[in-house]
Amino acid sequence: MKFDQYPLAPEIKRSIGKLGWKRPTDIQYKAIRHILKGEDVMGIAQTGTGKTAAFAIPVIQLIHTGKERQRRKDGIKCLVMVPTRELAMQLDQVFSDLAKGTRVNIFALTGGVEQDPQIAQLQDGVDILIATPGRMFDLLNQGALRLSRVNILVLDEADLMLDLGFIDDIRGIMGHLVKRRQTLFFSATINEKIKKLAYTLVKKPIRIQISPKDPISRNVDHSVVFIEMDDKRFFLERFYKENPEAKLLTFVRTRVRAERVTKAMARVGIEALVLHGDMSQDDRNKALEDFREGATRMMVATDVSARGIDIADVTHVINYDLPDQPDNYVHRVGRTGRGDRRGIAYTFCAPNEHDKLRAIEAYTGTEIKIVELDRQEYKETLHFSRTDNMSLEDLMKEAEAWEKKKK
Template identity: 55%
Template sequence: MKFEQYNISPDIKQSLAENGFRRPTDIQFKAIPSILKGEDVLAIAQTGTGKTAAFAIPMLEMLLRGKDPAPNQVRSLVMVPTRELAIQIAEAFDMIGKYTGLHIVGLYGGVEQEAQIELIEEGIDVLIATPGRMFDLVHQKKLDLRKVEILVLDEADHMLDLGFIKDIQDVKRLLPRKHQTLFFSATINKEIKDIAYSLVTNPIRIQVSPQDPVSKNVTHSVAYVEMDDKRFFLERLVREFPESKILVFVRTKVRAERVFEAMKRVGIASITMHGGKEQGDRMQVLDAFKKGEAKLLIATDVSARGIDIPNVDYVVNYDLPEVPENYVHRVGRTGRGVQKGKAVSFCSTEEKPVLEAIQQYIGKEITVMEIDAKDYDSTISLSEEIPNDNYKLLIKEFEESKEKAKRKKKKR
């Protein structure tokens, strides 16, 4: 079934066609009819399968059928865990709702609130918000949620993991008793599922590819590389694929800056994105990477959840994620939609237990890239950070010191 056959507004069909939406993905095909019926939905699907459009399309259609909002009032609310995701989802709604005339607003911290308040005063059809800024404006009586018809919790498991459960419960108390709740996520466990069911009423449960949380479009591999040697192998990957768009994940913002400096020393340009940067800087970085102006982005997990970056060729887990499910969200930045992608993980000796936990979580072993001692050494020796002659000299000195130690031992 094609989108042109759906019983939705011509305005929505036009924007879908202009942006290459011909047929619904599995999650869209299963979710859209239930949402249009006004049912609560609990949907679980892999990253990159089109979850945002799965709720945006029917929401916009339903809102077109209703009345305009009064000043400061909100007709539908999409709650998300991060500012980057709020911006991205607002862009998706703007794209799909381009010809509808509906008022769509992204609300998040890190920017001045005056301009946001002006937008709210007009009344909002779709509000995409992070909890912090939203509650600030509710408490200032600048934002009225008493007329919300539809509540969406996107990346819901992450919101609950981050401790937003109280915020979600508080929001539910502010909404009218009768409203529709849509719960979307890539992963879910029993604890989160129990919380989810406490928030919805007789939901339609939709699960796409439940046995494999990772997209089949992604090829996975792991290389056993010691912690101090990872920069040399990243350098090698970048030099072997100079035109590829590569997204590198590290654990901390300090690590991100250290890897950035390591790449800089060998003449490789990169950009970083992490929680230590101002919101404006983070969005500039993300925009540069999306447009291909920068080919190498080094980021913390702030970039892993739900961010849609087109045409990422490689995701590199420079550091393995401590939480196994974050592996799914990281590698989900590549192989999106119908595109193919590659995920490469560097695993040091101390990270092997983490790798085992990841493999257990995804239900399969990750293919090991066999690196023999000669190839391992040559990767380091060919780095521009350590001149080749100096590296060979170090090896020679090391071998000579071992021989001297042996001779001394024999003399004793």
């Protein structure tokens, strides 16, 4: 079934066509028709499967063709809750692209920026509000935000919401919403805690689960290479320089590690962008935009930012550090192989990270392919970096010494 066969407004079909989408993905095919019927949906789908559009398309359709076409100051009709600012901005882009030409007004409400312009925007009228919990509750407590007319609630990336401790915020928002509403609950992973939360929010939901036994996208070829911790920077440098067409997203565990890796790359002449939670929102937005536009070919990021990076042409994900939580591995590698593109992910595993690797394999239910490095290759990589960064004088001295040895 093609998108032009769906009962959607012409404006929405035109927007879908401009985005180059012809047929729905599995999660879109299974979710859209149920959401259009007003049913509650619990959707479990891995990253890169088109999950956002699975609820964005029908939500925009319902609001665009609904009876309440006249916006009111308290007339927010759909609330989309997300755990991070990056995700909010990502969803804002998807919703805005799909809603072009419709009556639907979308706004992303996040922290890290001045609130007065946000309040003014809310007063002008918003149909779909995409919000992170912190700023949303700030404005609710100030009386600057009303949710009494919301009849569609979307919880996206519910697993990360729980990991970040937002479960009380999720439950707390229910007191601000009408009881009779449509609830859409989406998550990339599923466990008992998520199930328990979901079934307290949705009523007789349509449950949709895509590839639950294989959380890694089929578009991603992922493997592991065993490297000493102190040598990882040399392998990252060599891979970058020997693959000039590659666009790399490199993940580390902490903000400090992100800064250190970025500086290590700068010392060998590689410009890399950095992305972590301690940066201001403006700086984070600029870094993402620069990476998206190709200003540089490498970004070094922490897990907090992982799910908000939706850049279609990332060719490689490098797990420079293994994640502390095994489900974060799924979200990291899902940043490549987006849509119908192919992607490659490499994990640099140090001896003290083997337990984390085994946890990932247990979580995914698959044994990650090992890339074998012989001793010569390993030494060549360390030598590659050392030679590549020698001054001209040092290179001349080394050449003279080599010539003397030959004589």
